[in-house]
Amino acid sequence: xxxxxxxxxxxxxxxxxxxxxxxxxxxxxxxxxxxxxxxxxxxxxxxxxxxxxxxxxxxxxxxxxxxxxxxxxxxxxxxxxxxxxxxxxxxxxxxxxxxxxxxxxxxxxxxxxxxxxxxxxxxxxxxxxxxxxxxxxxxxxxxxxxxxxxxxxxxxxxxxxxxxxxxxxxxxxxxxxxxxxxxxxxxxxxxxxxxxxxxxxxxxxxxxxxxxxxxxxxxxxxxxxxxxxxxxxxxxxxxxxxxxxxxxxxxxxxxxxxxxxxxxxxxxxxxxxxxxxxxxxxxxxxxxxxxxxxxxxxxxxxxxxxxxxxxxxxxxxxxxxxxxxxxxxxxxxxxxxxxxxxxxxxxxxxxxxxxxxxxxxxxxxxxxxxxxxxxxxxxxxxxxxxxxxxxxxxxxxxxxxxxxxxxxxxxxxxxxxxxxxxxxxxxxxxxxxxxxxxxxxxxxxxxxxxxxxxxxxxxxxxxxxxxxxxxxxxxxxxxxxxxxxxxxxxxxxxxxxxxxxxxxxxxxxxxxxxxxxxxxxxxxxxxxxxxxxxxxxxxxxxxxxxxxxxxxxxxxx
Amino acid sequence: xxxxxxxxxxxxxxxxxxxxxxxxxxxxxxxxxxxxxxxxxxxxxxxxxxxxxxxxxxxxxxxxxxxxxxxxxxxx
Numbered sequence: 032x033x034x035x036x037x038x039x040x041x042x043x044x045x046x047x048x049x050x051x052x053x054x055x056x057x058x059x060x061x062x063x064x065x066x067x068x069x070x071x072x073x074x075x076x077x078x079x080x081x082x083x084x085x086x087x088x089x090x091x092x093x094x095x096x097x098x099x100x101x102x103x104x105x106x107x108x109x110x111x112x113x114x115x116x117x118x119x120x121x122x123x124x125x126x127x128x129x130x131x132x133x134x135x136x137x138x139x140x141x142x143x144x145x146x147x148x149x150x151x152x153x154x155x156x157x158x159x160x161x162x163x164x165x166x167x168x169x170x171x172x173x174x175x176x177x178x179x180x181x182x183x184x185x186x187x188x189x190x191x192x193x194x195x196x197x198x199x200x201x202x203x204x205x206x207x208x209x210x211x212x213x214x215x216x217x218x219x220x221x222x223x224x225x226x227x228x229x230x231x232x233x234x235x236x237x238x239x240x241x242x243x244x245x246x247x248x249x250x251x252x253x254x255x256x257x258x259x260x261x262x263x264x265x266x267x268x269x270x271x272x273x274x275x276x277x278x279x280x281x282x283x284x285x286x287x288x289x290x291x292x293x294x295x296x297x298x299x300x301x302x303x304x305x306x307x308x309x310x311x312x313x314x315x316x317x318x319x320x321x322x323x324x325x326x327x328x329x330x331x332x333x334x335x336x337x338x339x340x341x342x343x344x345x346x347x348x349x350x351x352x353x354x355x356x357x358x359x360x361x362x363x364x365x366x367x368x369x370x371x372x373x374x375x376x377x378x379x380x381x382x383x384x385x386x387x388x389x390x391x392x393x394x395x396x397x398x399x400x401x402x403x404x405x406x407x408x409x410x411x412x413x414x415x416x417x418x419x420x421x422x423x424x425x426x427x428x429x430x431x432x433x434x435x436x437x438x439x440x441x442x443x444x445x446x447x448x449x450x451x452x453x454x455x456x457x458x459x460x461x462x463x464x465x466x467x468x469x470x471x472x473x474x475x476x477x478x479x480x481x482x483x484x485x486x487x488x489x490x491x492x493x494x495x496x497x498x499x500x501x502x503x504x505x506x507x508x509x510x511x512x513x514x515x516x517x518x519x520x521x522x523x524x525x526x527x528x529x530x531x532x533x534x535x536x537x538x539x540x541x542x543x544x545x546x547x548x549x550x551x552x553x554x555x556x557x558x559x560x561x562x563x564x565x566x567x568x569x570x571x572x573x574x575x576x577x578x579x580x581x582x583x584x585x586x587x588x
Numbered sequence: 589x590x591x592x593x594x595x596x597x598x599x600x601x602x603x604x605x606x607x608x609x610x611x612x613x614x615x616x617x618x619x620x621x622x623x624x625x626x627x628x629x630x631x632x633x634x635x636x637x638x639x640x641x642x643x644x645x646x647x648x649x650x651x652x653x654x655x656x657x658x659x660x661x662x663x664x
Contacts, residue, residue, distance in 0.1 A: 233660070267623040268622075268623075294602060298599055298600070331600040331601075331602065333600045333601075333604055334604055335605075335606070339626075342626055342629055345640075345641060346598075346640070346641065348639045352639075355630060440600035440606075441599060441600025441601075442600070467604065470603060470604045
């Protein structure tokens with residue numbers, strides 16, 4: 032008797048090959064049999080009308096802190112994600128000496144918007160080394176974790192405060208290499224570094240003080256294990272990004288390692304930059320280098336309130352002047368002035384096309400709560416006034432704490448992004464899940480991939496899309512026995528409705544330790560998620576008590 | 589070196605804020621795009637005594653460099 036059978040589903044097995052009808056039998060956490068099965072099982076899942084796929088793998092997350100109080104990294108699992116990679120961008124929670132905890136919390140607060148209170152109330156600091164950290168998170172895992180070790184953390188451990196001032200000495204370099212080996216032996220899937228991130232004092236994070244020799248020496252250690260190097264490149268600068276691609280290609284060829292850079296974005300007139308990066312990657316891949324650009328599926332939304340002067344207002348000199356130079360009371364006074372209102376509304380009229388797209392995103396009064404999520408144009412109609420007047424009125428009613436959203440402002444050229452995502456040399460990732468928690472929701476990129484780029488844009492087949500977020504990720508990151516529906520492989524399985532799978536609307540929720548809040552999105556169309564052979568989530572009943580998640584060490588060739 | 593600002597546009601930054609993208613054109617015919625956050629943009633407008641984006645066109649690259657420094661060093 033099997034532990035579990037998934038019956039009547041259409042298998043999209045992660046290989047990219049055409050879907051086929053079959054049942055899957057699972058026992059001892061692994062896929063035992065695929066075919067037409069009539070044998071008994073303790074539990075049966077009817078997948079009639081649904082697609083059965085390998086669990087999705089998210090290669091770029093910052094769930095490091097959340098993992099300490101939520102082993103399911105909610106809501107990742109309900110979106111079909113069964114494995115996450117935390118520790119990106121040079122920041123991991125280990126190795127970490129007690130004296131550097133405040134520094135780390137500051138960096139997480141600055142870069143990932145994880146509040147100090149969440150650490151104070153959600154984290155028991157009972158580890159220092161990477162092996163101790165792995166043991167710590169293993170206690171309560173629903174989701175699988177393939178952790179990166181952060182270059183900044185290696186430097187802090189070995190160099191102390193000097194990590195934030197200079198490159199490593201030869202003696203320190205030897206110790207950095209030894210420490211990286213210890214982390215890789217304990218289960219780190221690779222190392223992350225950054226050329227971009229700033230710490231809580233707006234100074235470069237420790238890894239940015241490393242020289243090329245140091246990165247080369249650490250890449251040599253990664254080469255001993257065949258593990259991956261992740262970098263955050265200067266993504267806002269096309270020419271420097273191309274130079275980073277060259278650097279990664281050299282390290283990949285010299286040390287025999289896979290490398291990945293994130294994020295690569297398509298902006299309104301930035302397609303030339305993307306084309307340059309991809310052209311250079313094609314050249315390097317042809318020589319045998321492994322350089323994977325990570326491209327996110329979701330567009331970039333921009334949000335603002337009247338409290339902080341957004342550059343969206345820069346084409347309106349009177350408005351921008353009020354917001355830029357005024358105190359909170361000055362701003363309230365200026366926009367409350369009935370005599371000034373016509374002048375302000377007139378100046379804003381030139382950007383009416385933008386205001387018409389705005390959505391009311393967040394308010395603090397209960398009286399306006401029901402308007403959240405509505406387009407400003409509809410609220411204006413309801414109130415029988417103009418759009419700009421409505422924006423001003425809502426801001427005043429909310430004491431400037433009305434937040435507005437301009438959706439799809441960047442990375443939003445559906446055709447171009449679709450072509451990029453479908454490119455065999457592009458790695459779908461860069462979700463940043465678990466980061467920027469108070470700015471926007473980072474969840475549901477996999478559902479969005481299928482709804483937008485399979486159903487709407489027809490940029491790729493469902494089989495290709497599933498391969499991109501399952502087998503390809505497992506292959507790039509060296510995660511053995513994951514990413515395929517294959518007999519003998521670990522039973523990480525996502526069952527979804529191909530006609531409805533999507534990301535739900537963004538909303539604000541107070542579920543972060545220390546009474547903190549964050550933006551999240553619910554999943555749409557994800558029916559059942561199986562991790563390690565047990566049902567971890569069902570659409571109808573929610574999360575189960577299953578704790579079959581594992582820390583996945585990278586494969587060593 | 590007489591590189592000057594040739595174009596200015598507003599774009600969406602990775603972190604969900606609006607940013608200013610300044611195109612600097614060089615004598616030799618090349619150009620670079622430089623993203624400025626809110627603080628750097630404020631500094632650029634102030635140092636160029638500009639009240640609107642159009643007034644930034646033709647300004648020296650050095651103004652852009654100095655504006656970036658203002659943002660970068662604002663907590664020092």
